[in-house]
Amino acid sequence: MKDGEGSARNIAQPRLSPAKLTNVEAKLDLQKIDVTRTGDFNLADLSQAMDQPETNQLIVRTYLHLARQRRSTLVFCVDLKHVDSLTATFRGAGVDARFVSSTSKPAYRRETLAAFVRGEFPVLINCEVLTEGADIPNVRLHSRQRELTED
Numbered sequence: 507m508k509d510g511e512g513s514a515r516n517i518a519q520p521r522l523s524p525a526k527l528t529n530v531e532a533k534l535d536l537q538k539i540d541v542t543r544t545g546d547f548n549l550a551d552l553s554q555a556m557d558q559p560e561t562n563q564l565i566v567r568t569y570l571h572l573a574r575q576r577r578s579t580l581v582f583c584v585d586l587k588h589v590d591s592l593t594a595t596f597r598g599a600g601v602d603a604r605f606v607s608s609t610s611k612p613a614y615r616r617e618t619l620a621a622f623v624r625g626e627f628p629v630l631i632n633c634e635v636l637t638e639g640a641d642i643p644n645v646r647l648h649s650r651q652r653e654l655t656e657d
Contacts, residue, residue, distance in 0.1 A: 530568050532561050549585055557588040562595040569629070570599060577625050583633040593631050602627040608634035 534555050540548040565581075573579055581603075583589045589605050596603035604627055606615045615635060622630045 530564065532564055534561070553584045553588055556584050557591050559591075559595075562592050565592065566595050566599045566601070569596070569601070574601075574628075577628065578622060579629045581629060581631045583631060586633055589631055589633045596629055596631070601629055603629035603631055605631040605633075606635045607632065610635070 536547070536555065539551040539555055542548055569579065581592065583592055586607055586609060589607050593603050593605050604618055604622070606618050610618070618630070621627060
């Protein structure tokens with residue numbers, strides 16, 4: 507939930523569109539998470555650290571406070587369990603959040619993404635389908651719930 511310097515560098519270069527970055531600090535102990543040979547966090551460990559009720563509630567409260575008026579928010583989750591938990595937390599707060607994941611059927615993915623682009627619902631939660639840098643013109647907020655190791 508900390509925006510690493512990598513995002514700011516990519517925006518400045520400019521590899522990404524200009525953006526306003528907002529960091530939300532959560533009390534996560536990332537020191538206990540193993541790092542893979544490629545330098546990424548181990549996904550099972552990262553999921554266990556990120557997919558906590560307090561963290562998911564913080565994400566939704568922050569969305570409600572800073573972005574509720576936005577037409578579209580794209581959220582990246584750690585894994586499929588995190589997608590389920592975070593979607594339920596958004597819905598529990600009265601937000602029409604829908605998701606696409608690697609287990610979604612292709613027709614469902616296309617229909618859900620098309621509805622999101624049309625503005626039929628405000629929050630699209632995703633895992634293993636859209637990648638960072640996905641070009642969806644109407645997205646006004648990108649929420650990365652997948653901590654990255656420091657560069």
